[in-house]
Amino acid sequence: xxxxxxxxxxxxxxxxxxxxxxxxxxxxxxxxxxxxxxxxxxxxxxxxxxxxxxxxxxxxxxxxxxxxxxxxxxxxxxxxxxxxxxxxxxxxxxxxxxxxxxxxxxxxxxxxxxxxxxxxxxxxxxxxxxxxxxxxxxxxxxxxxxxxxxxxxxxxxxxxxxxxxxxxxxxxxxxxxxxxxxxxxxxxxxxxxxxxxxxxxxxxxxxxxxxxxxxxxxxxxxxxxxxxxxxxxxxxxxxxxxxxxxxxxxxxxxxxxxxxxxxxxxxxxxxxxxxxxxxxxxxxxxxxxxxxxxxxxxxxxxxxxxxxxxxxxxxxxxxxxxxxxxxxxxxxxxxxxxxxxxxxxxxxxxxxxxxxxxxxxxxxxxxxxxxxxxxxxxxxxxxx
Numbered sequence: 001x002x003x004x005x006x007x008x009x010x011x012x013x014x015x016x017x018x019x020x021x022x023x024x025x026x027x028x029x030x031x032x033x034x035x036x037x038x039x040x041x042x043x044x045x046x047x048x049x050x051x052x053x054x055x056x057x058x059x060x061x062x063x064x065x066x067x068x069x070x071x072x073x074x075x076x077x078x079x080x081x082x083x084x085x086x087x088x089x090x091x092x093x094x095x096x097x098x099x100x101x102x103x104x105x106x107x108x109x110x111x112x113x114x115x116x117x118x119x120x121x122x123x124x125x126x127x128x129x130x131x132x133x134x135x136x137x138x139x140x141x142x143x144x145x146x147x148x149x150x151x152x153x154x155x156x157x158x159x160x161x162x163x164x165x166x167x168x169x170x171x172x173x174x175x176x177x178x179x180x181x182x183x184x185x186x187x188x189x190x191x192x193x194x195x196x197x198x199x200x201x202x203x204x205x206x207x208x209x210x211x212x213x214x215x216x217x218x219x220x221x222x223x224x225x226x227x228x229x230x231x232x233x234x235x236x237x238x239x240x241x242x243x244x245x246x247x248x249x250x251x252x253x254x255x256x257x258x259x260x261x262x263x264x265x266x267x268x269x270x271x272x273x274x275x276x277x278x279x280x281x282x283x284x285x286x287x288x289x290x291x292x293x294x295x296x297x298x299x300x301x302x303x304x305x306x307x308x309x310x311x312x313x314x315x316x317x318x319x320x321x322x323x324x325x326x327x328x329x330x331x332x333x334x335x336x337x338x339x340x341x342x343x344x345x346x347x348x349x350x351x352x353x354x355x356x357x358x359x360x361x362x363x364x365x366x367x368x369x370x371x372x373x374x375x376x377x378x379x380x381x382x383x384x
Contacts, residue, residue, distance in 0.1 A: 005093075005237070005266040006100035008384045010107075011223035011230035014039035014216035015343040020329045021180040023210040024117040028057050031212035032112030033070050039214040043226040045106060047071040050216075052104030054079045054091035058113050058332050067110065077104050083240065084367025085280055088336035089374035092217070093236040099219050112212030113331035128244075138197055141205055141283070143245035143369035145197035148285035150251040152199065154300070157288065159199050161303035163190035165284040166203045166326050168312035173323025175313060175353035180209050181327045204284040206330035213336040215343070220384075229347040232384055234360075235266030235377040245369040252300075255373035256293035256364060263362075264295070267377035271295040274377075275358040276345045277317060278338035280366035281324040287311070290364055291319070294375065318355045321345060335365030335374070342378050359383055 016038035019031040026034075032055065040046060053075040057063035064078030077098055081090055088111055095107035128139055151157045167187055173179035185203065193201040216226075223230035239255030239262075242248050264270050271294060281287045288302030296317065297305040305311075311319035320326075322341040325334045342361035344350045360383055365374040 003262060003266045005235060006096055007234055007266055008232045009100040009220050010096040010217050011220050011232045012215050012217055012339070012343050012378070013223055013227035013230055014043035014045070015340045016042060016214055017178065017337065017340055018212045019112070020178050020211040021209050022116055023114060026114055026210070028112045028114050029060070029063070029066060029070055030112070031114060031210065032057060032067060032110045032214065035112060035212035035214040036071065036108055036110045039216045040108070043216045045216060045226065047073050049106045050108045051075050052077040052095055052098055052107035054095055054107060054109040056080055056082050056087045056111065058115065075104070083372040085282065085333040085335050086238070086365035086367035086372040086374040087333065089236065089339070089363065089365040089376050090238055092215070092233065092339065092376060093238065093374070095217050096233050096236060099217060105218065107217040108214060109217065109336065110212070110214040111333060111336045113333070114210045115332045116208050116210045140369050141197045141200060144283040144285055145200045146245055147251045147289065147370060148199055148283070151285060151288065154252055155303065157303035159191060160187055161288070161306060162199070162204055162284040163187040164306045165281065165287045166190045168306065168309060168315070169281060169320050169324040169326040171312045172321050172353055173327035176322050176328060179323040179328040180207055200283060206282045206325035206334070207327070209329050209331050211329045211331040213340050215336065215339055230381065231343045231346045231378050232381070233376060234269070234379045234383065235263040236375070237262035237266065238372065238374040240372045242371050243368060248370060252289070254289055254293050254370050256290050256375065259373045259375040260294040263375040263377050267379070269360055269377060274360050274362045275318070276321060276342060276355050276361040277319045278342050278361065278363045279320055279324070280334050280338060280364055281320055281326050282330065282334065282366065284326070286366060287319065289370070294362065294364065313353070321350065321353050321355060338363040338365065339376065346378060346380050
């Protein structure tokens with residue numbers, strides 16, 4: 001245990017996606033189950049081996065029960081904790097603790113959504129409080145636009161710098177055959193795209209797609225039996241700061257400051273040690289805020305930090321190497337996809353987008369309107 005977390009005592013032995021982009025004819029639970037079966041097969045396991053199930057399907061608040069029935073399993077532990085898009089990194093935190101204490105032996109963390117084929121639009125279930133409703137916000141984008149505007153006012157961040165985030169994500173997506181959007185994208189095109197909530201245009205906003213992801217975890221001592229290259233969970237921490245954007249103490253500072261610091265302390269590593277960064281980029285301002293709050297650059301310097309392709313392929317810091325929520329996939333909640341991509345990078349399975357020699361990865365989830373932040377540090381065997 002380090003800082004109360006079972007450092008390196010659990011490992012990911014399977015990680016898979018399914019239905020990225022458009023998957024007509026499938027319900028959310030179908031997609032989650034398909035990704036789960038793929039991940040289990042990678043680990044030479046079957047659904048019957050799963051005794052810990054962690055899931056949060058959209059519009060199904062009993063999805064721990066639903067997916068158990070769907071897979072025909074009787075898990076000892078089910079967790080349907082919902083903190084928005086960050087939930088699945090929270091699930092990994094609790095799965096690691098359950099595995100370390102012997103409460104389960106095989107933990108499955110799964111998510112699926114048919115948001116694009118089913119609803120066709122970005123859906124927010126958040127209730128807008130009356131004192132915000134008077135301004136008729138388009139949620140959640142208006143909340144993130146508010147944070148972007150404040151960052152621009154306070155630190156001089158520009159729309160061109162926001163556009164750098166979108167362009168970098170697209171360049172990574174072009175190396176990923178699974179990514180939903182892979183056509184060329186320039187800064188000028190980001191700036192000229194339809195405005196959604198000033199200063200954010202449509203290319204500053206995440207995709208609306210279908211898709212599913214799943215990871216399989218077991219205790220570290222069993223991991224070599226199920227994977228040639230297990231990926232170990234070295235640290236994981238969460239921080240919740242508010243529910244509504246109007247209650248956020250500082251629109252330019254998120255709970256990633258606290259979650260990141262604790263996760264790094266647990267892992268024994270720091271930002272300078274990380275080879276690959278996978279962030280929840282629902283909007284371009286997210287990437288800038290999280291790079292600052294997680295310690296990759298100083299507060300207020302995020303806009304300048306991403307300039308010149310620094311986070312794009314060939315740049316100094318590989319960020320969102322699958323294309324992120326901006327260009328690869330965003331089926332309502334994205335955080336589990338950050339983990340799958342981190343695993344692929346650490347196992348050398350990322351193909352044309354592979355970051356050579358990657359040994360340490362950071363995956364970061366965001367829930368609500370910058371409300372819930374969860375950070376995980378993942379590493380290869382040699383980082384234990």
